[in-house]
Amino acid sequence: MNVLFIASVAVVAADPPESRKLFIDTIGLPLEGEGDGYYSSGSIAGSKHFGVWPLSQAAEACFGTTKWPADRVVPQASIEFDVENAEAVAAAGAELQRAGFELLHPARTEPWGQTVIRLLTADGLIVGISYVPSFHEEEPA
Secondary structure, three states, rough: OOOEEEEEEEEEEHHHHHHHHHHHHHOOOEEEEOOOEEEEEOOOOOOOOEEEHHHHHHHHHHHOOOOOOOOOOOOOOOEEEOOHHHHHHHHHHHHHHHOOOOOOEEEEEEOOOOEEEEOOOOOEEEEEEEEOHHHHHHOOO
């Protein structure tokens, strides 16, 4: 696996309005809403993408339902590492599985063009290996 850079970091928020109060109103991050409860920015220095991801959306992305499964640790954050191309995402997923890690879903391409696999650590961190085409249009920092 050849990780090129950190593509995304997101707080997984069980209470999105409270998280927005902290990150937008108090800390003053320039996060913008996407109309569905997800707030993010690609203009925070040192980060390609930072977001406040509602738990219901994380559940839907990982399991196809808006309820987080009761038998899984509830995630607190998400981090995604970008690789060189979409094919490398599936290869990374296979490498993780050979190393004994359970994927939450196989490699898939999201409507916005990102190809991603995800796993959940015992500590409650969603880890993604992804390829985001727009992040490769400029040199990684």
